[in-house]
Amino acid sequence: MNKIAVIGFGCAAVHGIQGMREGGYTGEIHVFAPVDTPPENPMLTTYYASGRISPEGRYPFGTVAELQEKYGLTLHLNDPVTRFDAEAKTLTTRSGGVFAWDGALIASGANPWAPPMEGDGGDECFPMRTMADAQRLKDRLAQGGVKTALVVGASMIGIKAVELFVNAGISCTLADIAPHIFPLAALDGTAARVETYLREKGVELRFNAGAAAIGKRPDGGYTAAFTDGSAMDADLIVLCVGTRTNLPFLIPGQINVNRGIVVDDHMRASVPGVYAAGDCCEGNNLQSGQTQVIGLWERAGTQGRTAGANLAGENAVCDGGMVQNITHFFDMDFISVGDKRLSGESVSFTGQGGRLYIEAVVEAGQIRCVNLLGGHRISGVIRSRLWKTARGGARGLSPEEIGLLRREDVPEGFITLLGGSGL
Ligand SMILES: Cc1cc2nc3c(=O)[nH]c(=O)nc-3n(C[C@H](O)[C@H](O)[C@H](O)COP(=O)(O)OP(=O)(O)OC[C@H]3O[C@@H](n4cnc5c(N)ncnc54)[C@H](O)[C@@H]3O)c2cc1C
Structure with missing residues (x-):
């Protein structure tokens, strides 16, 4: 193997590259990404938006130049992959370039997702995934005039947005279609305690209330209508409803994809030479014995290193994860x-x-x-x-x-x- 394509430049990709070089791979590594900024840590987005970390703190792996030199990378930044042909072993990028590879690591992560909503305000809501999202929110807060905020999605990401607003003195409402906070993780008694604690902090909670429509108001704010028939106004809305794997470039039918690329315990996809790691893939859930997307920072790193080592010819195993x-x-x-x-x-x-x-x-x-x-x-x-x-x-x-x-x-x-x- 002498030409490896890495699709993405986040946690899983960087650990994959590390795994390749530590495993003795000396051939070319070509990295493709839609932006030209260094690999980010999405967990830090709300900390950056609130000013709790410095601009440099956004990039835990160092600068692009440092990574390029350390790992001998050929970078194709601002040039995302638009088509990946697993059978012809080629990929096409936004600029029209076609690149032939003999090994590939797909580490393209996930994107924020929102359900279809009526109204003309949905596009102006703030997602929270990348540092570009964080910068947009930071800039909006710096403009001033935000007195009320609505966070849709009582997730681990939503709660960090709530914390940011409360600490900034902004009156905050948290809404979710689920009956309780942290619906994918919290058991009933725990959820009730967290909710009591948040109410004591002044957070208004609305459950069984999914966002059905978001409209713009003439004063620059928004009106949100919920599935339970209620509605509210807010100066700003953050959507943390969920994520979807980021795989629009795959040719349907070539690679086994469920919600993410299905991988085995070597992080191999169903086509030889293709590996996947991080939030775009489905590895083994040790408890259920089924494959599942488990979007966690540490897991993305472990999966990436495993895939990279195997692309280098080693026999590394990542037997699964736990939610x-x-x-x-x-x-x-x-x-x-x-x-x-x-x-x-x-x-x-x-x-x-x-x-x-x-x-x-x-x-x-x-x-x-x-x-x-x-x-x-x-x-x-x-x-x-x-x-x-x-x-x-x-x-x-x-x-x-x-x-x-x-x-x-x-x-x-x-x-x-x-x-x-x-x-
Ligand atoms: C706000 C927030 C809070 C979080 N908090 C936690 C937490 O507390 N604990 C925890 O364990 N995890 C947390 N996570 C999850 C964690 O950040 C992810 O699991 C981890 O970053 C996944 O890494 P990744 O490399 O798979 O994906 P990403 O970091 O998303 O990287 C994907 C890369 O692929 C690139 N890409 C996308 N499309 C293309 C394309 N077409 N061509 C080329 N490149 C492409 C992207 O630009 C990016 O560089 C949080 C996530 C968010 C958003």
Whole structure:
């Protein structure tokens, strides 16, 4: 292999390139991307928009020139891939160039998605994925005059936008079509506690209320109408409703695609020589045994490195992942580990005089999903235990782990559930 095409220049792509060079690949690496800025960390978008990080802090991997020199890259920036022919082993770019490759890593990530909505204001809403989105929001806030904001989508991204507005003294409403906050991650008791906390912070919450229409007002603001028949005005609207894999350049029928490119544990797509990693692909969910897009920063890196090493001729394996979320907003930590869709009995525990709340779904004595509020110091032990269980490993906790849990005032009932009884 002497000509590898990398589609995308984000977390998965950079780790893929690292994996190629560390695996001994010395041939050409051609990187294609729609922008000419360095690889970004989308998690930092709201921090940048709120001024909490500097312009340089947006780019965790360094400058374009540094990456080019370090990894010997041939860059095709401002020239996204528009067509990828997996059978002819060629790709076409926006500028019309056709490029022949003998190995490819597709790492094109995901795009914000919004449902079809009526009204003339939808296009002026703010998505939150790239630093360009963050810059737009930052510029709008700097113009002044924003007194009210609506965040549509009670997701991990939505909550960071809420935090940004509340901290800026802007009156904020959070709306979602789901009945509770963090619908993909929070169990009922945890969601209720987070909602109480947000109301105490002055956030107005609207659930069972999807955005159905967004119209412009003559004063420059917007009116949002919801699926429950209600409506509200806001000076600014952020849409954090969901994401869709970014794969418009694939030729239908060539590569096995479900919601994302389906990959095996070597990050191979269904056509030889083609690998995929990050938010554009579906790898194994260790708990369900099915493939699933799990859009997480660390996972994108692991998948990218695995794909890169294999493109270099190694035999690297990424056996799968687990759904997890860790988010900090105001002074609250919400941590979720495991797939909340799995069935089981719900149990809850409190510790530290009520500051620690643990809720879990348990089936046949095994924890399927855990929510923690105020438990960031114990989350490592819990994550490690659930990962080992999902991989079929031994169920016990070490004496050190049990000691840590007891020091953090974790109730004995939960320690036993985790596999720590008898010590
Ligand atoms: C606001 C926000 C908060 C988040 N918070 C967390 C968090 O707390 N914890 C966590 O684990 N994860 C979080 N994530 C998710 C995490 O950022 C992603 O999982 C990770 O960035 C995925 O990396 P990626 O390389 O697959 O995709 P991306 O980082 O999206 O990179 C994709 C790249 O592909 C390029 N591209 C797109 N189309 C083309 C094309 N046609 N041709 C060439 N290149 C193309 C893009 O320009 C980009 O460079 C968050 C994401 C967002 C948006």
